[in-house]
Amino acid sequence: MKKRIAVLLAVVFVLLGASFSAASAAAIDTEFTSGYYNCCLQDDGTAMITGYTGEEAVLVLPSVVEGIPVTAIGPSAFQANIELIGLVVPEGVTSLGDFAFQRCPNLTDVSLPLSLEKIGLNPFAGCEALLEVDLDENHPYLDEVDSVLFSKEDGRLVFYPRLMEKGPYTIPEGTRIIGASAFYECDNLTEITIPDTVTAIGRRAFYQCSGLRSIVLPPEISTIGADAFCGCTSLASLSFPEKVTSIGERAFQDCSNLEELVLPETIITIGEMAFRNCSGLTRIILPQGITTIGKNTFTDCKNVTEVVLPEGLAYIGAGAFSECSSLLKLDLPSTVDYIGSNAFDGCTSLESVTIPDTCSHIGSYAFSRCSSLKELLLPSYIYSINAYTFQGCISMAEIVLPEELEEIDLWAFAGCTSLRTVTIPDPVEVIGDYAFAYCMNLETVGLPEDLESIGAHTFDQCPKLAGLPDLSDMIEE
Numbered sequence: 001m002k003k004r005i006a007v008l009l010a011v012v013f014v015l016l017g018a019s020f021s022a023a024s025a026a027a028i029d030t031e032f033t034s035g036y037y038n039c040c041l042q043d044d045g046t047a048m049i050t051g052y053t054g055e056e057a058v059l060v061l062p063s064v065v066e067g068i069p070v071t072a073i074g075p076s077a078f079q080a081n082i083e084l085i086g087l088v089v090p091e092g093v094t095s096l097g098d099f100a101f102q103r104c105p106n107l108t109d110v111s112l113p114l115s116l117e118k119i120g121l122n123p124f125a126g127c128e129a130l131l132e133v134d135l136d137e138n139h140p141y142l143d144e145v146d147s148v149l150f151s152k153e154d155g156r157l158v159f160y161p162r163l164m165e166k167g168p169y170t171i172p173e174g175t176r177i178i179g180a181s182a183f184y185e186c187d188n189l190t191e192i193t194i195p196d197t198v199t200a201i202g203r204r205a206f207y208q209c210s211g212l213r214s215i216v217l218p219p220e221i222s223t224i225g226a227d228a229f230c231g232c233t234s235l236a237s238l239s240f241p242e243k244v245t246s247i248g249e250r251a252f253q254d255c256s257n258l259e260e261l262v263l264p265e266t267i268i269t270i271g272e273m274a275f276r277n278c279s280g281l282t283r284i285i286l287p288q289g290i291t292t293i294g295k296n297t298f299t300d301c302k303n304v305t306e307v308v309l310p311e312g313l314a315y316i317g318a319g320a321f322s323e324c325s326s327l328l329k330l331d332l333p334s335t336v337d338y339i340g341s342n343a344f345d346g347c348t349s350l351e352s353v354t355i356p357d358t359c360s361h362i363g364s365y366a367f368s369r370c371s372s373l374k375e376l377l378l379p380s381y382i383y384s385i386n387a388y389t390f391q392g393c394i395s396m397a398e399i400v401l402p403e404e405l406e407e408i409d410l411w412a413f414a415g416c417t418s419l420r421t422v423t424i425p426d427p428v429e430v431i432g433d434y435a436f437a438y439c440m441n442l443e444t445v446g447l448p449e450d451l452e453s454i455g456a457h458t459f460d461q462c463p464k465l466a467g468l469p470d471l472s473d474m475i476e477e
Contacts, residue, residue: 007233034065048072056176058086073100091115096123117141119151124159125181131163157182178205194218201228217241224251240264247274256280263287286310293320309333318341340365355379364388378402385412402426408435433457
């Protein structure tokens with residue numbers, strides 16, 4: 001089929017015999033259509049194909065549109081085209097944009113021209129039926145080794161076919177970059193050997209490689225891109241080189257078989273959701289250089305029983321350890337200043353927490369639904385207890401509030417059914433609605449003298465509570 005398409009293409013060239021002129025470019029808007037093709041005029045006066053609205057199964061892309069030479073295929077130009085089976089990119093095209101043919105599920109045959117100099121981030125990511133690309137063996141800019149496509153310009157592995165036989169793969173020596181989405185959804189890949197020449201792993205490089213069991217990262221790797229190993233559900237072991245300084249967001253999300261996480265001391269940045277839903281993890285040890293834990297970094301790591309946090313850690317982001325339902329104990333370093341909303345929400349096995357006195361912010365829902373938490377000493381510099389912070393802490397029998405506390409927000413201690421007595425410090429002027437509602441065993445509350453405002457339902461469903469003064473004049477409608 002490829003030969004027939006190539007012959008047809010040659011005939012098209014002869015019949016068109018068109019050459020670009022400044023006059024024809026001047027008559028065309030920057031963005032224009034030519035038949036089923038959406039195009040744009042580039043700075044050098046040549047055309048880029050940016051989209052396609054036709055339904056052809058076998059497509060020979062034009063080398064000229066409206067009298068203008070085509071030199072580029074734009075990013076995502078043919079993305080998710082379910083009709084496309086065969087494709088010929090003509091001579092004259094020098095650039096193929098990022099993800100140009102991404103998720104074309106029925107694409108089986110692709111021919112690339114000798115003129116192609118630059119190839120973007122895996123143009124064939126998610127092309128699940130494509131086994132290899134038709135490429136001249138003497139191509140000056142690209143190389144194909146055992147059906148795997150490489151860019152000579154930057155030493156990048158561009159495309160590893162999803163249809164490759166199940167088993168291990170060894171990346172050739174001299175490869176410098178594993179490109180973005182290079183092994184996208186390659187669930188037949190079981191092991192990967194990466195040479196020491198590789199210095200970078202791109203975004204989504206091994207995304208959803210569900211059969212990948214182990215990987216040893218080369219020593220020169222310093223950054224692991226976002227989503228790089230996201231969804232590698234069989235990955236059980238992982239060794240980080242000493243030069244790694246940054247782990248991108250969602251880099252290991254859903255790696256449900258990963259059992260232990262020990263990071264090198266060189267790590268200084270861990271992206272949001274980097275280890276979210278790593279349900280096989282039982283132990284997390286973070287290195288000394290970490291000062292920030294981002295949003296949802298370890299959310300849903302349901303089997304983690306121990307977390308070791310470094311001195312120097314200052315910021316724990318929203319949802320950082322939420323739903324870590326097996327975590328038993330937590331000692332926060334003396335340097336922690338900020339605990340974000342939902343940070344430990346749903347840690348149902350957590351029995352004790354040590355919060356340093358230097359901490360100045362505890363966000364809403366931070367310890368909500370920590371149903372095993374029995375007691376807690378709050379830092380001196382907390383001036384407000386935010387909404388829902390300790391809601392549903394059904395085992396909490398005692399809480400010591402900071403002497404300088406000024407406000408208790410709505411639902412802050414609602415549903416703390418073991419709480420029996422509370423003394424609210426004198427500086428508190430506002431107690432939010434439902435702040436102590438459903439505290440079924442609450443018997444005594446010491447209210448501050450200068451209280452100015454209280455919710456109408458602050459003590460709803462507290463059947464054992466007696467002796468409260470008349471607070472009707474403080475209730476805000």
